[in-house]
Amino acid sequence: MNLTKTEEKMLDGEEGYAVKKSMEILVALGNIYCAEKLIEVGSVQVAGVSYHNLGDAGLEFLNELAKDGKVKVLTTLNPAGMDLEDWRNLGIDEEFARKQNLVIDAFRKMGILISCTCTPYLIGNLPLYGEHIAWSESSAVTFANSVIGAKTNREGGPSALAAAFVGKTPYYGLHLDENRGPDTHVEVKAKLTKISDWGALGYCIGKQVQNKIAYITGIKEASLDELKSFCASVVTFGSKPLFYIRGITPGSEKYQPPKEKIILEDRDIREAYETINDDVEDIDFVCIGCPHASIKEIAQIADLLENKKISPNTEFWVATSRSMKQLADIKGYTAVIERAGGKFACDTCMAVAPVKGRFRAIATTSAKGCYYSRHNNLLTKMGSLEECIDAAVKGKWS
Amino acid sequence: MKGRIISRGIAEGEALTTTHPISFYGGVDPETSEVVEKGHELQGKRIKDKILVFPNGKGSTVGSYTLYRLKKGGVAPAGIVNRECETVVAVGAIISEIPCVDEIDVSKIKTGDIVRIENGVVTIK
Numbered sequence: 001m002n003l004t005k006t007e008e009k010m011l012d013g014e015e016g017y018a019v020k021k022s023m024e025i026l027v028a029l030g031n032i033y034c035a036e037k038l039i040e041v042g043s044v045q046v047a048g049v050s051y052h053n054l055g056d057a058g059l060e061f062l063n064e065l066a067k068d069g070k071v072k073v074l075t076t077l078n079p080a081g082m083d084l085e086d087w088r089n090l091g092i093d094e095e096f097a098r099k100q101n102l103v104i105d106a107f108r109k110m111g112i113l114i115s116c117t118c119t120p121y122l123i124g125n126l127p128l129y130g131e132h133i134a135w136s137e138s139s140a141v142t143f144a145n146s147v148i149g150a151k152t153n154r155e156g157g158p159s160a161l162a163a164a165f166v167g168k169t170p171y172y173g174l175h176l177d178e179n180r181g182p183d184t185h186v187e188v189k190a191k192l193t194k195i196s197d198w199g200a201l202g203y204c205i206g207k208q209v210q211n212k213i214a215y216i217t218g219i220k221e222a223s224l225d226e227l228k229s230f231c232a233s234v235v236t237f238g239s240k241p242l243f244y245i246r247g248i249t250p251g252s253e254k255y256q257p258p259k260e261k262i263i264l265e266d267r268d269i270r271e272a273y274e275t276i277n278d279d280v281e282d283i284d285f286v287c288i289g290c291p292h293a294s295i296k297e298i299a300q301i302a303d304l305l306e307n308k309k310i311s312p313n314t315e316f317w318v319a320t321s322r323s324m325k326q327l328a329d330i331k332g333y334t335a336v337i338e339r340a341g342g343k344f345a346c347d348t349c350m351a352v353a354p355v356k357g358r359f360r361a362i363a364t365t366s367a368k369g370c371y372y373s374r375h376n377n378l379l380t381k382m383g384s385l386e387e388c389i390d391a392a393v394k395g396k397w398s
Numbered sequence: 399m400k401g402r403i404i405s406r407g408i409a410e411g412e413a414l415t416t417t418h419p420i421s422f423y424g425g426v427d428p429e430t431s432e433v434v435e436k437g438h439e440l441q442g443k444r445i446k447d448k449i450l451v452f453p454n455g456k457g458s459t460v461g462s463y464t465l466y467r468l469k470k471g472g473v474a475p476a477g478i479v480n481r482e483c484e485t486v487v488a489v490g491a492i493i494s495e496i497p498c499v500d501e502i503d504v505s506k507i508k509t510g511d512i513v514r515i516e517n518g519v520v521t522i523k
Binding site for chain 1: 402404405428459460462463466467469470471483484485486488489492493500
């Protein structure tokens with residue numbers, strides 16, 4: 001890979017330890033993927049924040065980088081393992097909270113915005129069409145590439161941090177237009193009537209196209225929340241963080257549908273539900289917000305919970321960013337949801353909080369949420385927002 | 399054998415080889431260095447101080463942090479030789495300062511061989 005004089009000096013350690021280590025990471029990745037050079041990035045999203053996944057060694061690594069590392073571009077943070085303010089309310093233990101706070105302190109020292117959300121594009125880290133960025137968090141990477149039309153590979157925690165300290169990333173993969181063309185035509189004949197149908201659709205497409213780029217036709221309209229849910233699902237069950245929907249996502253007008261074709265009908269969506277859902281009736285955990293709930297979703301939750309009470313046998317979480325909760329406070333949605341017995345889980349979610357062993361069965365609108373909940377030994381039910389709220393109120397799936 | 403340097407350095411030790419890819423996150427115990435992935439060729443073996451020879455890495459990017467945890471705990475492999483290194487192992491080896499080389503015909507190295515890695519060169523003694 002060709003390096004400029006300044007980049008050579010960074011690699012030699014002239015800007016300190018964090019920059020040197022970062023350059024080593026970027027150069028190694030550049031060499032593996034035959035990148036010709038490094039390119040500047042507009043912003044970074046860093047994953048690998050929950051102490052649950054990092055452990056003490058991860059914390060130590062972050063502390064070493066934090067000694068002299070400062071980010072050079074706007075850098076936002078993925079969800080942590082707990083609500084940073086109200087962790088007691090979510091049943092997090094003291095020792096976990098202490099360690100999680102040390103992780104957050106290290107990120108803060110680096111100059112990273114402690115946003116703790118998987119939806120950075122909703123809270124001020126909104127890239128432009130065609131802009132190069134270096135993001136981790138697969139759902140956000142997919143949203144940025146597909147819905148916004150920005151350009152990023154699927155980074156891991158350390159490589160995203162490295163890009164933040166250098167302000168650059170190796171020029172390969174999805175940064176190159178030649179690698180962004182569609183491979184497979186997916187014609188959707190199935191009717192999509194509720195938010196969870198988009199998770200089911202993501203399951204079907206992800207499973208079938210895997211590492212290929214899908215060109216989707218047959219969809220007439222899509223909302224931000226539906227696309228957000230679809231992005232999370234398609235890359236959880238597949239692995240490519242880029243797709244096109246004709247007439248809806250940017251860049252789709254540049255391409256014709258590829259020859260290789262898959263057709264998805266109502267029965268495929270039904271089968272996805274059958275695979276994602278377990279045979280369970282009693283629900284003791286309901287969590288909405290995978291990816292993190294938007295203000296519109298919070299408004300819908302408040303509307304459905306007006307004058308209702310969550311079942312005493314059920315824990316109800318709205319997982320969202322702190323910024324979104326502040327909007328909800330202003331609008332009065334928070335008061336309605338809390339009066340009904342619901343809780344806000346800011347800065348975290350059901351996938352990264354230490355919930356293993358605490359609950360038996362979860363209901364959620366999200367296919368990705370179900371996938372990670374099974375890793376936490378939970379039985380799963382996926383459905384519309386109305387069905388999930390009904391389960392929270394009754395303590396049962398009907 | 400000459401390969402490509404992923405992470406610089408010199409290492410020497412007994413080879414532990416497998417034809418299976420390795421997932422460090424979930425597949426290797428970060429405290430003991432024992433391979434715990436069910437059905438893996440190396441299941442039950444410890445990778446501490448070995449020259450670990452495998453085709454490529456797989457799995458979650460959190461695996462980079464697992465390698466770092468092994469190093470800090472004093473139970474990391476001495477060196478890594480791959481056929482084709484991917485990002486999880488590359489980033490893990492760099493941040494942990496474990497010498498790592500790829501583009502090597504890993505079938506030439508047998509478990510128990512004494513192997514030396516010196517930057518991009520791998521020698522069987």
